[in-house]
Amino acid sequence: MKIGVLTKQVPSADSPLKLDGGGKWIGEENVTFAINESDAYALEEALRIKEETGDGEVVVASLGPQRVQRGIREGLSKGADRGIHIEESLPYTSDPFLTATLFANTLRNESFDLILSGLQSDDLGLGQVGVLLGEMLSMSTATLVMETGISDSTIRVKRELEGGWFQWTTLKLPASISIQSGINTPRYPSLKGIMGAKKKEIRSIARNEVDDGGATLQTLRKVYIPQKVKRTEMIEGEADQVVAKLIDIFKRDIKVL
Amino acid sequence: MTFSLLEKTVLAIIIIGALGSFFYEVVRRLRIVARGTGTLPLDRIPQRLIRTVKEVLFHRRVIGGRFWPGLMHGLVFWGFIVFGVVTLDHFATGFGTPLLSENQHHLYSIVVLPFSVLVIIGIGFLAYRRFILKPHTLGKISLTSGIVAIFIFLLMVTYIYGEMSPPLLIAKVNWWLHALLVLAFLVLIPKSKHLHLVFAPFNIFLRPFDTPDHDAVKIDLEAPEEELDAMLEGLTHLSKNQTLDVFSCVECGRCTDACPAHRGGGILNPKHHFMLDLRQPLLDGGSTAVLDQINIEAGWECTACQACTFACPVGNQVEKSDEIRRLQVLVEGAVPQEYQKLFMNLQETGNTEGAFHSPLAERLPKFTPDKEYVLWLGCFARYELDPNFTKSVENYARILDSGGVSYGILEEEWCSGDPANRLGEKMTFQMLMEHNMEQLSQVKKVTSMCPHCIVNLSKEYGKFTDIHYRVEHHTQVIASLIDQNRIDVSSKAQGAITYHDPCNMARTMGEVEAPRRTLRTLAPDFFELEEHGTNTLCCGAGGGLWWKKEGTGRTHLVRAEQIVNSGAETVVTGCNFCYGMFNQGLDPLTPEGRETVKVKDLADLVAENLA
Ligand code: SF4
Ligand code: SF4
Numbered sequence: 001m002k003i004g005v006l007t008k009q010v011p012s013a014d015s016p017l018k019l020d021g022g023g024k025w026i027g028e029e030n031v032t033f034a035i036n037e038s039d040a041y042a043l044e045e046a047l048r049i050k051e052e053t054g055d056g057e058v059v060v061a062s063l064g065p066q067r068v069q070r071g072i073r074e075g076l077s078k079g080a081d082r083g084i085h086i087e088e089s090l091p092y093t094s095d096p097f098l099t100a101t102l103f104a105n106t107l108r109n110e111s112f113d114l115i116l117s118g119l120q121s122d123d124l125g126l127g128q129v130g131v132l133l134g135e136m137l138s139m140s141t142a143t144l145v146m147e148t149g150i151s152d153s154t155i156r157v158k159r160e161l162e163g164g165w166f167q168w169t170t171l172k173l174p175a176s177i178s179i180q181s182g183i184n185t186p187r188y189p190s191l192k193g194i195m196g197a198k199k200k201e202i203r204s205i206a207r208n209e210v211d212d213g214g215a216t217l218q219t220l221r222k223v224y225i226p227q228k229v230k231r232t233e234m235i236e237g238e239a240d241q242v243v244a245k246l247i248d249i250f251k252r253d254i255k256v257l
Numbered sequence: 258m259t260f261s262l263l264e265k266t267v268l269a270i271i272i273i274g275a276l277g278s279f280f281y282e283v284v285r286r287l288r289i290v291a292r293g294t295g296t297l298p299l300d301r302i303p304q305r306l307i308r309t310v311k312e313v314l315f316h317r318r319v320i321g322g323r324f325w326p327g328l329m330h331g332l333v334f335w336g337f338i339v340f341g342v343v344t345l346d347h348f349a350t351g352f353g354t355p356l357l358s359e360n361q362h363h364l365y366s367i368v369v370l371p372f373s374v375l376v377i378i379g380i381g382f383l384a385y386r387r388f389i390l391k392p393h394t395l396g397k398i399s400l401t402s403g404i405v406a407i408f409i410f411l412l413m414v415t416y417i418y419g420e421m422s423p424p425l426l427i428a429k430v431n432w433w434l435h436a437l438l439v440l441a442f443l444v445l446i447p448k449s450k451h452l453h454l455v456f457a458p459f460n461i462f463l464r465p466f467d468t469p470d471h472d473a474v475k476i477d478l479e480a481p482e483e484e485l486d487a488m489l490e491g492l493t494h495l496s497k498n499q500t501l502d503v504f505s506c507v508e509c510g511r512c513t514d515a516c517p518a519h520r521g522g523g524i525l526n527p528k529h530h531f532m533l534d535l536r537q538p539l540l541d542g543g544s545t546a547v548l549d550q551i552n553i554e555a556g557w558e559c560t561a562c563q564a565c566t567f568a569c570p571v572g573n574q575v576e577k578s579d580e581i582r583r584l585q586v587l588v589e590g591a592v593p594q595e596y597q598k599l600f601m602n603l604q605e606t607g608n609t610e611g612a613f614h615s616p617l618a619e620r621l622p623k624f625t626p627d628k629e630y631v632l633w634l635g636c637f638a639r640y641e642l643d644p645n646f647t648k649s650v651e652n653y654a655r656i657l658d659s660g661g662v663s664y665g666i667l668e669e670e671w672c673s674g675d676p677a678n679r680l681g682e683k684m685t686f687q688m689l690m691e692h693n694m695e696q697l698s699q700v701k702k703v704t705s706m707c708p709h710c711i712v713n714l715s716k717e718y719g720k721f722t723d724i725h726y727r728v729e730h731h732t733q734v735i736a737s738l739i740d741q742n743r744i745d746v747s748s749k750a751q752g753a754i755t756y757h758d759p760c761n762m763a764r765t766m767g768e769v770e771a772p773r774r775t776l777r778t779l780a781p782d783f784f785e786l787e788e789h790g791t792n793t794l795c796c797g798a799g800g801g802l803w804w805k806k807e808g809t810g811r812t813h814l815v816r817a818e819q820i821v822n823s824g825a826e827t828v829v830t831g832c833n834f835c836y837g838m839f840n841q842g843l844d845p846l847t848p849e850g851r852e853t854v855k856v857k858d859l860a861d862l863v864a865e866n867l868a
Contacts, residue, residue, distance in 0.1 A: 014602070014611040030613045032605040078590070188597050190590035191476065191684060195485055 001056035001150070003046040004107055005080065006117035006129065007039040009064055009071040013122070023222055025092055035071045038118030042179040044186040046116050047079045049150050057081045059110065063102060065091055069202060076197035077189035083200070088207035094124060094220040100132035101213045106205060108137060114155065115176040119144060127178070134176030142169065142177045258428060260351055268351045268436065275440035282447030283455060286504045286540075293497035293545045295472065297463050309462045312572065319570045322511050326386060327570075332379030333409065336372045337454075343369055343416065344439055351436060366420050373413040380409045394510030396528075401449040405442070412438050453571050456505040461572035465498060468566050468764060471579040472496065473720035474587070474683040489588055492580070495535070495545040502573035503539060506532045512565035512575045517795040518558040521812035525558040527565040531577040548580045556581035557593065558810060561679050561800030562760040567791055578800060582681030592682075595806045600682050603689060607671035609636040609804070617647055621654060624665030624700075630657070630734075631700050631726075632664045633714065635707035635833065636672050642803075643837035649857075652864035653706055653731050659867055660743040662734070664704065669696050675709040678717055680801040690718055697726055706731045706860065708761035708832045709799075716765065730762060732831045732859050736771040739778055745868035751780040755825040757816070757839070758793035759832030767791075772831050772859050779866050786823055794819065797842075798834040817842030820854055827855040829862050 011017065011026065012034040020027040035043075046058045060075035061084040062068045072083035086102055093099050107115075115134065120127030127143070134141035146166070147158035155175055159167045171177070189197075235242050250257040260268070299305075311317045316334065320327035342365065346356040357365060384406040387395055415435040423431060446452055474492065477484070495503070510528050518525040530552045538547040559578035566575045585591045592600070602611035618639055624631050636642070638650045657664050674689035693714070697703065703726050705711055715728040738744045756776055762768045769790045776783045788794045797813030817839055820828050828843075830836055839856045847853045 012601070012605065012611060016613050032611065034601060034605075185594065186597070188586065188590040188592035188600070191485070191587040192489060193590060194684075195478065195482065 001049065001053045001113050002110065003049060003056065003058045004110060004112040004115040005039070005043045005046045005058060005060050005075070006103065006115065006133070007043060007060055007062050007071055007075060008036040008118070008121045008123075009033045009062065009068045010036045010121055010123040017225070019223060019225065023224070024220055025223060028091060033067060033071070035074060036118050036121050036123075038120065038122075038179055038181045040118075040186045041181050041183050042116040042118050043075050043078065043080065044184045045148060045179055046114070047187070048184060049114070049148065050079075053150060056113075059084060059112075061103060061107060062086070063088065063093060063099060063207075065089065069204075072202055073197055074189060076200045076202070077193040078187055079193060081200065083202035085202055085204045086207055086210060087204050092123075095216050095218040096126045096128035096132060097215065097217045098212060100129045100136060101215070102207065102210050103129070103133050104136035105211050105213075107133075111174075112137075113173045113175075114150075115139065115174075117176070117178050119178045119180050130176050130178035137174070137176070140171035140173070140175040142171055142175065144180050145177045146180050146183050148177070148183075258350065258425070258432060260353060265352055268348075271437070271440055272348065275443040279443045279447055283452075286447070286452070286456075289539055289543055289545065290497055290500045290504070292543075293500040294491060294494045295496040295498070297497050297501075298465055299463075301466070304466075305462050308464075309458060312461045312570075313458045318568075322568055322570060326383065329379040329382040332375040333383070336376035336379070336413075339369055339372045340376075340412075340416075347432075347435060347439070351432070370417065370420060373416050377410060377413050380406055380413075384410075392510075394514050396508065396510060399449075399508075401445060401451070405445060405449070405451055408438050408442055408445075412442075450506065450508045453505050453507040456501060457507070457571040460501050460505040463498060463501065464572040465574065467716065468563050468574060469561065469576055469579065470498070470574050473717075474583055475721065476587075476684050476687055478684075490546075492584055492588065493546040493548045495539075495547060498574065499577075500539065500545050502571075502575070503532055503535050505571045506536070506573060507571055508533065509570060511568040511570060512573075515564040515568040517560055517562060517564065517797060517815055518555075518810060518812045520794075521797070521810045521815045523555075523558040523810035523812055524552070525555040527559075527575045530555040531565070531575050532573065548577070549584055551577055551581040553581060553585060553591075556585070557805075558812070559800050560760075560795045560797060560802050560812060562795035563764040564760070564792075564795065567764055579679065579681065582679075583683055584681070586681035587683060592680075593806075595804055596680055596682075596801065599676060599680075599801075599804045600685055603672055603674075603677055603682075603685050607689065607692065608640055609672055609676055610640040610642070612640045615639045615641075617641060617650060618666055618668070618670075621650075622665045624667050626699060628663040628665045629702055630662060630664040630729075631697070631703045632657070632666050633673075633703050633705035633707070633710055633728075634666055634670060635705060635710040637707055637833040637837065639670070643833070643840055645840060645856075646833050646836055646858070649833075649836070649860050650706065652858070653735075653860040655864050656735060656738070656744060656860060656867065659745075660738040662738070662743075667696050671696075673707075673710040673713040674717070675713045676801040676804060678713060679799070686717075687721075690721065694718060694722065700726045702726060703728045704731055704734050706831075706833055706858065708759045708766065709834065712761050712765050730766070730768065730771070730831065732762070732772040732775065733768065735859065735863055736774045739775055744863075746779055746863060746866045747868050748779055748781060749866065750782065751862070752826040753824055754780050754783045754827040754829065755786050755820070755823060756783060756789070757786065757796070757820065757828055757830040757835055758789055758791075759830060759835050760793060760795050760799055762831055763791050763793050772829075775859060775863060776829065779862055783829075784823075784825075786819060786825075788819070796832075796835040796838040798838045803834055803837070813838055814842055814846065817846055821846045821848075825854050826852070827857055829857045829859055831859050833858070 012032045015031040018027045050056045050058050058080040059082055060072050060080045062072050063086045069085055072085055076083055086106055117130035131141045142157050142159055144160045145157045146160050149156040153173050154170050156170045157177055160180055161167055235245050316331045319330055349356045415431050419431050446454055512527040513519050516527050534550055535547045538550050556578045561578055569575055599609055602609055641647055671689050671692050674686040677686040711728050711730050718724055758769055794816045796816050836856055836858055844853045
């Protein structure tokens with residue numbers, strides 16, 4: 001079984017975020033980066049599938065500037081076999097179609113049986129790359145996967161639907177599936193893993209050497225920090241009226257009912 | 258009494274058989290001990306001898322920990338010593354060469370007879386406790402213990418009877434019975450917990466002076482792979498001291514009784530998990546590579562408080578959470594998620610919280626070489642893990658100012674490494690240590706309010722390199738400022754006020770006096786909690802457990818409960834973690850209508866009473 005895992009490096013949750021000068025991204029000073037949470041679960045799932053089937057290869061692929069190699073290295077110390085780094089100069093690529101195209105054209109020749117990715121990235125949260133990539137490489141696709149069962153030519157997955165519903169479905173391999181956080185318990189790089197990772201290969205490809213199909217479907221115009229406003233409204237009147245008004249606010253403004 | 262040649266031959270054969278069995282079993286265990294890592298320490302011999310006399314001959318810990326059972330054990334023990342000569346003489350008589358003349362024998366029996374009665378009382382009480390009262394702590398009823406109790410009883414009875422000049426034939430039977438009992442005892446001892454008779458004195462003599470006494474794990478990522486493999490393999494081995502501990506354990510359960518995790522309803526039972534679970538694997542495999550047998554879940558529950566080690570009457574260093582955790586982290590890579598986050602923070606930002614900015618550190622003066630002390634904040638204070646504690650830090654700063662002490666903080670202070678160290682992430686610990694050692698390279702004195710930092714900056718770093726600076730806890734600095742009249746404090750009634758000893762100060766650093774000197778000056782009527790000084794009970798935050806997700810156990814509430822029940826209005830402590838735990842724990846435990854106990858750091862109390 002040959003498994004590819006897409007991992008993205010994102011600013012870690014506690015990093016203080018400030019906008020950069022151009023207003024199109026965040027300033028990276030004082031920001032620490034971590035592997036996107038659900039990607040860490042995807043990697044763990046890949047390692048478990050490899051251990052369960054007893055053979056195969058897990059390849060970590062990442063897109064981003066030089067710093068993402070640290071994330072790839074972390075994956076290698078946890079047990080992945082090699083890494084692929086599409087190196088770009090920009091700190092981010094915001095168009096999921098472009099990202100998927102870059103991955104597709106880089107990974108096509110790898111002929112993965114399975115590609116796992118996190119459900120969505122913690123920074124942009126678009127949640128599309130896994131499915132797009134699957135389509136581009138003519139794989140079966142599934143999203144929001146909470147459990148997997150692998151066999152020779154198929155993978156059975158449990159998907160999270162809305163309202164507490166689940167769906168079990170079986171996909172033919174090759175397949176690209178996106179993994180929900182919490183599906184397993186990610187491991188920690190052992191000392192031996194860290195030592196071993198030093199000898200593992202990371203293949204680096206410059207982004208402009210990859211055919212991107214020329215198409216950018218989305219451009220990011222502006223990022224901004226959500227405005228926090230304090231609003232106090234006094235509701236007056238009889239108890240009945242107040243309650244009716246409150247329910248109305250809960251339904252319409254706060255949307256909790 | 259005379260013995261025929263046949264009798265003498267039989268006696269000799271049985272003696273040789275019993276001694277053979279005894280030595281075979283003892284040597285078998287000693288050979289396993291010899292395979293342990295490290296060496297048995299033989300430094301400071303006079304101190305070791307004094308300790309051995311106190312703890313073995315005078316039973317200081319045996320009686321100190323549990324008065325009545327300890328005293329009764331003492332009766333049996335002292336009886337045994339007195340009986341040594343009697344027993345040798347008994348067998349010598351069997352070969353027709355008694356050691357004592359008739360007269361000497363009679364004179365000595367005047368001493369021995371009362372002792373034999375005391376031994377009967379002692380063993381009677383102990384048997385009553387074990388088989389009738391059956392305290393939970395002793396565990397399952399053991400057959401050998403029953404047999405041993407009966408043997409000891411019969412030994413005494415046969416001795417007393419023999420002294421009453423019975424008719425010759427009966428005297429002969431009685432003599433043989435006594436002899437056979439002694440020899441049977443010899444066979445039984447090494448195969449049971451009664452081996453402590455032989456090992457405990459040596460174990461107490463050889464006990465390391467530092468508690469805890471975990472080996473430093475030195476990681477060199479540049480070393481060749483075989484070296485690393487050997488180092489990792491070594492992590493599964495008990496040291497010689499630890500192996501001797503396992504064979505010396507008398508299964509009394511005092512360690513478990515003292516254990517906050519156990520008392521809080523956790524699964525951790527140090528007697529089993531850190532001692533007895535290792536005994537059979539040692540004997541079966543003959544190798545000391547048994548640390549992977551420790552229950553992992555139990556290992557994560559430990560607060561590393563060292564109460565177990567201090568409670569052990571045979572001198573065992575009981576706690577082994579360090580050993581099992583480092584195996585889990587470094588070898589298995591199996592780390593609870595909350596700790597993975599913590600480790601990542603430490604690696605990325607050098608602090609436990611993943612923080613980039615400390616408003617408190619910005620307000621405090623910076624260290625320059627002309628200043629006397631580095632004020633070491635530690636992550637708890639620096640990143641305000643309990644925002645109330647910030648005022649305690651400022652209070653300490655005020656005290657230092659008032660005493661004319663110059664101090665400053667290090668801007669590049671990183672976590673001392675305590676949580677990484679105690680949770681088994683030795684590589685991150687080493688990384689933090691190396692950074693901090695560089696920051697401290699020109700420093701002569703460090704003072705900190707965090708006992709966890711104190712232990713690491715001094716003892717733990719000291720395992721890697723020579724430390725050239727002195728580390729003083731704020732309770733020590735304050736006490737000496739008062740002693741030298743450098744600060745002016747007034748004494749006044751403080752209401753019902755008590756002191757909670759942080760484990761790291763009391764047990765690891767051995768400091769219980771300094772805070773009390775200050776308390777006696779400020780609040781002469783302060784009272785002691787039942788478990789205080791080196792007997793203190795952990796607040797629940799030690800061993801990295803501050804960052805643990807809430808589990809099922811109530812480890813973090815046991816001490817808080819004691820404080821609520823003590824009737825104190827104020828509890829003073831000397832550790833930011835204890836402070837934080839009580840601030841969270843006391844209020845929900847306080848019965849309705851009663852005021853919540855106030856939590857203060859010693860610095861708060863002193864600052865409030867600065868003249
Ligand atoms: S160190 Fe403390 S928590 Fe750990 S086993 Fe010993 S008594 Fe229990
Ligand atoms: S380790 Fe010490 S305290 Fe614990 S059961 Fe054994 S002898 Fe008793």
